[in-house]
Amino acid sequence: MKKNRYEPESIRTKQILDATVDVIHEVGLANTTLAKIAQKADLSTGILSHYFGNKQGLLNACMRDMLRNLHSIGETKRKTVTDPVEIIKTIIDSNFDISQVNNKAIRVWLEFWNSSMHEPELHRLQRVNEKRLYSNLKYQFQRIIPVEQAIIAARGMASLIDGLWLRGSLMSIHVQFDILQAREIAYQYLDMQIKLYKIKKEDPNG
Template sequence: MPRVGVSKIRRKQLIDATVAAIHAHGYDATTMAKIAKRAGMSPGLIAHYFGSKDELLEATMRSMLTELQSLVAQRLREASDAPRARLSAIVAGNFDESQCVPETVSAWLAFWGQVPHVPELGRLQRIYRRRLHSNLRREFARMGIAPGETDHLAEVIGSLVDGVWVRAGLDGGGLDTRAARALIDETIDLHLAARGVAVARASENRAATAKKRKTA
């Protein structure tokens, strides 16, 4: 865990520098010295705050997960109470523009690649996955879908969210958030239609959410 005393400003500088270094050099080639150079600090100061490269990388992933959680929570607050609108809000939060620039996508994929080898990163990944699954399952359940089916649908849509991320990362050009959201919204509507669930069109839900954000 990070040492007590690191300021929020310095912590943000280090997190941003770590993400940039991973994008530029890859996970394995990212060193404390490279991160320190980008952050304008000495490697010794970083070691004082975080102890090791692994601790800094873990703190970076935790920070990114916290930011993602905040983005999803914000979208849910801005959405209407309709379950379908809230499903779109969850998707939109996961594909917020701030999370889909090439540097951030590269960092996420680099972390996921280390999950099988680093227990703490694996724990963080499981937290992310359970949270996404729970959010999706809750809204599907509010539509009257049977419990077993809600778990299945949450797994399908959660896997699609992760899959779109992986493809974008492999392409190396960032992520088209509009296309990603449309693809997943269309998939949700197809699954709901197959189960006889009548809902408003996703575009109408997004328009209502956008109007609420504008008037807030």
């Protein structure tokens, strides 16, 4: 029995996006179809087409929604934090939040990242996310260390976060993603950048 077609639009949209994530997790992006998503959401394919146009439109919307959720996690974690070091830690924590490293999220993110290599809109969304991460890190690092070092530190941290996430995700096929270890490695990099600045400050000719 199909669900009530008069449900509020926000509820209907979430219902479809959640079903899309479930189907991608279950069968992979290549095997995901509007029909399978409609069946999972207990809706007609016509309703999906009405909201998103076609499969690619729905996938684009799904990735945007996942990015919004990631951003929202970060904003929630930093609400009561003002110190730049602690804010950088919240950025790290957000990327390794359980919502981002559970088996379903890992599978779907990897599928989207792989598809972004040949789907322009997914590629654009991926680039937006990368630039946002780097920009936020650079801004906070500049509150702690000189701009030249802050640029390098931000690029390094962004690459480290992505690398730790990817390595942990690939390893999660056999073992659970080690959130604590990933955070600790990123924290250590942060501490190293601060210590490096202090050493240079004390001995600028060293």
